[in-house]
Amino acid sequence: MSNNESHRPWRLLLGVTGSVATIKLKELIHSFNIHNIDTIVIPTERAKHFIEFEDSWCSHGLITDIKCPCYFEDHDEWTSWKKRNDPVLHIMLRDWADILLIAPLGANTLAKLAVGLCDNLLTNVVRAWDLKKRKPLIIAPAMNTAMFEHPLTRQHLETLTKTFGYIEISCVEKTLMCGQIGIGGMASVETIAEKTLNIFQQIAID
Numbered sequence: 001m002s003n004n005e006s007h008r009p010w011r012l013l014l015g016v017t018g019s020v021a022t023i024k025l026k027e028l029i030h031s032f033n034i035h036n037i038d039t040i041v042i043p044t045e046r047a048k049h050f051i052e053f054e055d056s057w058c059s060h061g062l063i064t065d066i067k068c069p070c071y072f073e074d075h076d077e078w079t080s081w082k083k084r085n086d087p088v089l090h091i092m093l094r095d096w097a098d099i100l101l102i103a104p105l106g107a108n109t110l111a112k113l114a115v116g117l118c119d120n121l122l123t124n125v126v127r128a129w130d131l132k133k134r135k136p137l138i139i140a141p142a143m144n145t146a147m148f149e150h151p152l153t154r155q156h157l158e159t160l161t162k163t164f165g166y167i168e169i170s171c172v173e174k175t176l177m178c179g180q181i182g183i184g185g186m187a188s189v190e191t192i193a194e195k196t197l198n199i200f201q202q203i204a205i206d
Contacts, residue, residue: 007205010037012196013097015122018046020177021104021142021186025051028103029069031193037200040093041071042122044109048073077121090124098205100129101196103169104142104186107153114156131164136199140169140192145182169195 012032016022025041032039043051072089080089102109102122109123118127129137139160147153148171160166169192174185186192 010035010200010205011096011098012037012039013042013093013100013125014039015042015044015100015102015105015109015125016047016051017044017102017104017106017109017122018049019104019106019142019186020050022047022050024104024186024189027189028192031189032196033069035197039069040097041069042093042125043071043073044120044122045074046106046108072121074121077124090121090128093121093125094128094130097135098203099136099138099196099199100125101138101140101192102126103138103140103192105139106141107143107147107150110139110141110143110156110160111152114159134165136167136203137164138167138169138196138199140186141171141184142186143171143184144176144178145180145184148182148184167195167199 014025014028014032016025022043029039029041072093077089080087105113111117112119112123113126116127118124126137129135139157141148141153141157143153157168161168169187171183172185172187173181173183175181176185
């Protein structure tokens with residue numbers, strides 16, 4: 001289902017974290033591009049170990065006159081602010097987006113979000129996310145089976161979904177990068193894109 005042409009394009013923040021499933025980023029971007037969704041990527045430092053950004057993308061210090069897809073990194077948060085009344089990047093990104101999708105959400109960032117840590121650009125955006133307006137925040141966890149089955153993982157996911165109202169796209173059982181078959185793989189790109197598009201269809205766009 002395509003973007004509603006009677007409104008401005010839908011706006012998606014796509015957070016990617018330090019999971020090998022980050023290699024699916026380009027496929028995710030493509031799945032949203034074909035629906036004319038403006039997408040800004042926020043990678044954590046560890047996520048950048050698994051990806052290379054397209055030459056046509058650009059990193060921005062300020063969210064002005066952007067051409068999507070593009071990305072913002074941790075250092076952009078600090079280079080964009082110099083003095084009082086300067087724009088604060090994580091707040092601008094929060095205000096710009098209609099939906100925040102974190103795919104993949106690794107165990108480390110999951111734990112940070114569950115306890116409210118905000119030590120990088122992505123976690124700052126999450127901590128500032130507008131829960132009062134119920135702007136959708138979607139998470140697609142991905143981690144090794146041993147990590148997924150740890151009791152803290154379920155506790156953290158329940159905090160995000162039941163307490164904060166985030167929407168979980170559940171892990172699947174598959175052959176993991178380590179070669180083992182087990183639960184913890186990120187849902188397919190098709191599943192993530194379809195569910196995200198369905199949520200876009202349900203929200204009002206200014």
